[in-house]
Amino acid sequence: MPDLLTITDQEVDRFRRETPGAGKVLHFNNAGAGLMPRRVLDAVKAHLDLEAETGGYEAAATARPKLERAYSAIAGYLNCDPSEVAVMENATAAWNQAFFAVLGTMKAGETILTAEAEYASNYLSYLMARERYGIEIEVVPSDGDGELDLDALERLIDGSVRLIAVTHIPTNGGLVNPAEEIGRIARRHGIAYLLDACQSAGQRELDVRKIGCDFLSATGRKYLRGPRGTGFLYAGKAAAERFPPPVIDLHAARWDGRDHYNWAEGAARYENWENYEAGKIGLGVAVDLVLEIGAARIEKRVEALAGSLRERLEAEAGVAVHDIGRTRSGICTFTHPRLDATAVKTALGGQGINVSTSTVYSTRIDMEKRGLPDLVRASVHYYNTENEVDRFVEAVARL
Template sequence: MTMDIAALRRDTPACADVVHFNNAGAALPPTVVVDTVVDHLRREAAIGGYEAEAEAGARLEAVYGSVARLIGAGPDEIALVESATRAWDMAFYALRFGPGDRILTARAEYASNYIAFLQVAQRTGAEIVPIPSDESGAVSLSELDRLLDERVKLIAITHIPTSGGLINPAEAIGRRARSAGVPFLLDACQSVGQLPIDVEEIGCDMLSATGRKYLRGPRGTGFLYVRRGLLDRLEPPFLDLHAARWTAPDRYELRPDARRFEGWESHVAGRLGLGAAVDYALRLGVPAIRDRVCALAERLRARLAELPGVAVRDLGEQRCGIVTFTRAGEDAAAVKARLGAQAIHVSVSTAAGTLLDFQARGIPDLVRASVHCYNDESEIDRFVAALAAA
């Protein structure tokens, strides 16, 4: 499928003002997302928040269906929450661990997830076991096979690490998790919207994602998928009158669907904006988005590799739209500031985000340039020229 890049850029007016290579942080939303959010806020101002929510009831309900279609799930398996971290936490803290139980994870696991592992390990006596990486930097499947035994109670993997362009082999991990009967929690905050995702093909039991990154939705939005067959085994770490029903003075009853992981109060305008973003991605076709993003990223890597003193740091045999690099004699924060002064946006990854990965690689920080389908080749040329001019 050929994408109309000019139309995509018209849908993204900020393209006229900035080179936005920070899509793995927060992408530029298309106009339809902005209009959806702003229009609902205006409606709240005109008639009241509760009334505006009731008026938008059918559209809010449709968001669950849109998210479900995006990842190959059922609407009853989707919870809408305020971030990927909240989604991940609600799933992880609903699991039960005891002394000697093992949590298998990746060496490039995200800090927020690993901190949660550490907290639960300290509380329960569970063990955290990072799976060694293979020669490409991805999770080693042979090492996973070696580690999978009756002590393992969870496999929790970040699909695309925050600090590089590699894609972990989620489907192969999922096959092993199902065969072993071990729950599999996939952090897909960088992959949803960038890569086609089918939870049945992947074989994950839980998946967390955000709206603000490759989906191009509003900040303060995210979602959690929980496989229907696992729901009855999970009680969320906290409940309210939306997640459960108070049935007697000494009893309550959980919702039967994934919305048991939600809270009553929500950012209604943001949820509608998330639905608009998902529908926009579905109209474009996520496979087409992936092809465009990966092609731009490979072009950027090739151009960066030509620059003296610049080293591309991405690992993995299969790579995505996140491009990381270092520049000799200039730390990552200085590169970001220098490019930012020219309206070119990147971000910086440090050991605070993926400590085990950075320690193993012996690097203090990285510049992260992440492209999206609305970026174009002329922006890559401008980026490379600005980086070289120091």
């Protein structure tokens, strides 16, 4: 009997035919930006044409069902209500809305708990909160496998902790932090929980009911394979009422009296008026593709490809792989014995192979702890193939 979670070779062939870039480059930079499928590209172009031909406001009115589909598609992926979804211009805007909403309820001396592999943009906000408002930052140590240590998290919780903010899959290291276990601890103590799912959205199953987060932020351009300039925020109903947005406009609230306003219902209060409407439609199409294929099936294939890549890079290419965690993502990071990360990226790019680099400036605490100034980051997706893994390993071995 066939394994229903296995993506077949025939399906992969179809996915590649439907991806214009798949035949042009060997793309192992999905953690930077995934290759858009044709259906997403066509949806974006069609709406831009409609705007050019009829006007922006008029095109939005005509395309209302497609725009609304973005919310229901994301809700279907996250297992939440569409009213708990805000479509944003990017993951940074989504994360900032949630973080600064919680920060607005905090007082000097209260504490944020985070992880060693926290992303730079997030940690910079913690530093600014400490500098401006006297907020304390506590970094939860990692366990022996490199994941956030759940016992240490419990020990650090006291009456001052108001927020647990963690990156689910860090930008480097292959790690998948234990999001659901963190959520259970946060709920037990009544602490707000913000999960940065920028790298996990599109490559893993994400069920906010199981995770138990108050907020979840993500981008459209990475593993979801959506357009750049798109992202979204999940804001649970209770969280939206408890943590009002840090900024406001006439979309987020209604000015219903000279001296009074009312917030929009649900997560819409975290949005603003101006939107990339073509991108929003494209994002909905991209998420629909995830739902069509099945997030569990994507997760299984990505893990298998990345595992194969790690094993072969170490065994055949003579490089050091630096991935951590019991559960590992589609992000594979390594160092070359003679070349720095930028030189490896440049050399591979000259052969039509896309990778990116990760430096101490993006995840300082983790990288300093492990003595790593920079890493090559190769990130695979379900439309990549074992043949591409072969080609990639051979290319690295020849450097």
